[in-house]
Amino acid sequence: MKVLAIVGSLRENSFSEQVARAAGDLSPEGVELEIFEGLDSIPAYSADHDPAYDGPEAVAAEVENLRDSITAADALLIVTPEYNAGPPGYLKNAIDWASRPHKASSLAGKPAAIVSQSPMPFGGIWANQSIRKSLTITGTPTVERELAIGKVDEKIEDGRLVEDQARTDLTALMAELNELVAVIAGQQAEPAAMA
Numbered sequence: 001m002k003v004l005a006i007v008g009s010l011r012e013n014s015f016s017e018q019v020a021r022a023a024g025d026l027s028p029e030g031v032e033l034e035i036f037e038g039l040d041s042i043p044a045y046s047a048d049h050d051p052a053y054d055g056p057e058a059v060a061a062e063v064e065n066l067r068d069s070i071t072a073a074d075a076l077l078i079v080t081p082e083y084n085a086g087p088p089g090y091l092k093n094a095i096d097w098a099s100r101p102h103k104a105s106s107l108a109g110k111p112a113a114i115v116s117q118s119p120m121p122f123g124g125i126w127a128n129q130s131i132r133k134s135l136t137i138t139g140t141p142t143v144e145r146e147l148a149i150g151k152v153d154e155k156i157e158d159g160r161l162v163e164d165q166a167r168t169d170l171t172a173l174m175a176e177l178n179e180l181v182a183v184i185a186g187q188q189a190e191p192a193a194m195a
């Protein structure tokens, strides 16, 4: 299974990136996790630049790259910090681009898991819930487990997630994502019910 991690921080060696790398290490066997590169070059969404509305025939290459990367993956992992009680604007912007055309987008039907992190005790839970709400609207099935890693600065040492509970929770999240992919693949493979 290929998981595309979209890391909602543009900061070098961000906590989000370190959590995403840990998720790769803690995933079930057979899971390959790749971090999406290029979030910072995705243009701000405008329907004037979107073929789904009155825009040009094609989206910008950076948007196409995002959509193609999502399509090529079996599942998504969103790892995000919280900015002013929500997700960073550029992460939401990427989701907005990926969400069109509505119901036929790269996100529709793509299993996803969400992790937020913060040095604050609540671990960016509002950003986490906000991303889930957006993904739900785009038809992206999300794993039920809500993982918000608080006090993240105390749980990462030398770029490695070391705290036991966070590692256990992340392991469980990635196992659930793996299961969700299998369940959805099974549903797609089921023959149509007899009339």
Ligand SMILES: Cc1cc2nc3c(=O)[nH]c(=O)nc-3n(C[C@H](O)[C@H](O)[C@H](O)COP(=O)(O)O)c2cc1C
Binding pocket: 008, 009, 010, 011, 013, 014, 015, 016, 017, 080, 081, 082, 083, 084, 085, 086, 117, 118, 119, 120, 123, 124, 152
């Ligand atoms: C503009 C801005 C707003 C922030 N707002 C919040 C917030 O509302 N809640 C919170 O827990 N942390 C907030 N933070 C702290 C970041 O979420 C925190 O530093 C996070 O760990 C950074 O993640 P990163 O290392 O992946 O970039 C904010 C940081 C910035 C830059």
